[in-house]
Amino acid sequence: xxxxxxxxxxxxxxxxxxxxxxxxxxxxxxxxxxxxxxxxxxxxxxxxxxxxxxxxxxxxxxxxxxxxxxxxxxxxxxxxxxxxxxxxxxxxxxxxxxxxxxxxxxxxxxxxxxxxxxxxxxxxxxxxxxxxxxxxxxxxxxxxxxxxxxxxxxxxxxxxxxxxxxxxxxxxxxxxxxxxxxxxxxxxxxxxxxxxxxxxxxxxxxxxxxxxxxxxxxx
Numbered sequence: 001x002x003x004x005x006x007x008x009x010x011x012x013x014x015x016x017x018x019x020x021x022x023x024x025x026x027x028x029x030x031x032x033x034x035x036x037x038x039x040x041x042x043x044x045x046x047x048x049x050x051x052x053x054x055x056x057x058x059x060x061x062x063x064x065x066x067x068x069x070x071x072x073x074x075x076x077x078x079x080x081x082x083x084x085x086x087x088x089x090x091x092x093x094x095x096x097x098x099x100x101x102x103x104x105x106x107x108x109x110x111x112x113x114x115x116x117x118x119x120x121x122x123x124x125x126x127x128x129x130x131x132x133x134x135x136x137x138x139x140x141x142x143x144x145x146x147x148x149x150x151x152x153x154x155x156x157x158x159x160x161x162x163x164x165x166x167x168x169x170x171x172x173x174x175x176x177x178x179x180x181x182x183x184x185x186x187x188x189x190x191x192x193x194x195x196x197x198x199x200x201x202x203x204x205x206x207x208x209x210x211x212x213x214x215x216x217x218x219x
Contacts, residue, residue, distance in 0.1 A: 014054070014055050014080075014083075019086050019089075019090065020082050020083060020086040021055070021056070021083055021086045021087050021090070022054075022055040022056070022079070022080065022083035023055060023057070024054060024055045024057065026123070027054060027055055027057040027058055028057060029207075029208075030122070030153075030206070030207065030208070030210070031057060031058055031061040033206055033207050034058065034061075034062070034122065034153060034206075035061055035062065035065040037151070037153075037204060037206070037212055038062060038065060038066055038118075038120070038151070039065060039066065041149065041151060041201065041202065041204075041214045042066055042069065042118050042120075042149065042151070043069070043117045043118055043147075043148075043149065044066070044068045044069075045068040045069060045117075046068075046069060046070070046116075046117025046118065046145070046148075047069070047070050047072070047115060047116050047117050047118070047145075048062070048066070048069040048070065048071045048072065048116065048117065048118040048119070048120065049072045049074065049113060049116045049118070049119045049120070049143065050062065050071065050072070050073045050074060050119075050120045050121075050122075051074055051102070051104040051119060051120070051121045051124070051136070051140070052074070052075060052076070052104055052121060052122070052123075052124045053073035053074055053075045053080070053084050053099060054075065054080055054084075054122070054123075055080060055083050055084070055087070056073065056080070056083050056084030056085070056086065056087035056088060056099070057087060058122060059071060059073040059084055059087065059088065059096060059099075060087045060088060060090075060091040060093065060096065062120070063091070063093045063095050063096040064091065064093060067093075067095055068095075069095060069117070069118060070095050070097070071093075071095055071096045071097065072097045072100065073088075073096070073097070073099045073100075074099060074100045074101070074102035074104070075099055075101070075102070076101065076102065076103045076104075078101075080099075081099040081100075081101065084099040085098055085099055104121070104124075104136045104139065104140075105128055105132035105133075105135055105136050106135070106139075107135050107138075107139060108139070109139050109143075110139040110140070110141075110142035110143035111142075113143050114142070114143050114145075115143075115145045116143050116144050116145060116148055117144075117145055117147075117148045117149070118148060118149050118150075118151070119140045119143060119144060119148070119149075119150045119151070120150075120151050120153075121136070121140070121150075121151070121152050121153065121154075122153045122154065123153065123154045123155075124136075124154065125152065125154055125156075125184050125189070126154055126155055126156075126171070126174060126181065126182060126183045126184060127174070127181055128181060129180035129181055130180070130184065133184055133189070133192070134192050137150075137152075137189070137192045137193060137196050138192075138195075138196045140196075141193070141196035141197055141198050141215075141217060142196075144198075144217040145217070146217055146218065146219045147216065147217065147218075147219040148216070148217050149201065149214060149215065149216045149217075150193070150198060150214075150215045150216075150217075151212060151213070151214050151215075152189065152212065152213045152215075153206065153210060153211070153212045154210060154211070155167055155170070155171075155183055155209060155210055155211070156183055156184055156185065156186040156189065156210075156211045157171075157183045157184065157185040157186065158185075158186055158211075159185070159186070159187060160185055162183065163209045164209050166209075167183070167209055171183045186203070186211060186213070189213060190203075190213065193213065193215045197217065197218070198215040198216060198217055199215060199216050199217075199218060200213070200214070200215050201214040201215060201216050202214040
C-alpha cells in the first residue's frame with residue numbers, strides 16, 4: 001500500500017464518538033442529498049464499492065437507502081476502517097460488508113476489485129493531486145462491470161472558476177498547504193472520464209455549491 005494521504009485537518013474533520021464511531025458533521029449534512037442522487041442514478045441491484053468511505057456514516061445510509069446493492073466500503077486509514085465497521089455493527093444491515101483497506105489513488109487496484117455495478121466517491125478529488133485523481137478515475141473505470149456507473153461528488157471549479165467566496169477561500173487554503181491539491185475543474189474531470197472509456201450520464205448540481213458527475217461504462 002502507498003503512503004497515507006496527508007490531508008489538511010480542515011478538509012476532513014471527524015470527532016470520536018461512542019463505540020469507536022467517528023462523526024463528521026459534513027457527512028451528516030450531505031447524506032440525504034447523496035441518497036436521493038443514488039436512488040435516481042444507481043442500479044437497483046448488484047455490487048457497489050465506495051472509495052474513501054471515511055467515517056462510515058455514508059456507508060450505512062447508502063446501504064439502507066439501496067438495499068438491493070451489496071455495499072463494500074473501503075478506506076486507506078485504519079482508524080476510519082474501524083469507525084466504518086462500528087457504524088455498520090450498530091446498523092446491522094445485511095447488505096453492508098466490513099471495510100477493506102484500499103488506496104484508490106494507487107494504479108492497479110482495479111484488478112482485484114472488478115465487476116462493480118456502482119462505484120461512489122465522495123469529497124476526495126480536491127484533497128489529492130491531479131495525477132492521483134486521474135489514476136483513481138482510470139482504475140474506477142476498469143473496475144466497473146459493463147453498464148456499471150461511477151458517481152463522483154464534491155466541490156469543483158466550474159470552467160476554471162470557483163462559484164463562491166467560501167469556495168475560493170477553501171481552495172486557496174488547500175493549495176497553500178499543498179500546491180499539488182485543490183479543486184479540480186469540472187470539464188477536465190469529464191475529459192478524464194471520457195479518456196477512461198466512460199460515457200457521461202449526468203451533471204447534477206448539489207447543495208452547498210457541490211457537484212455530482214455520473215458516468216457509465218458502455219454495456
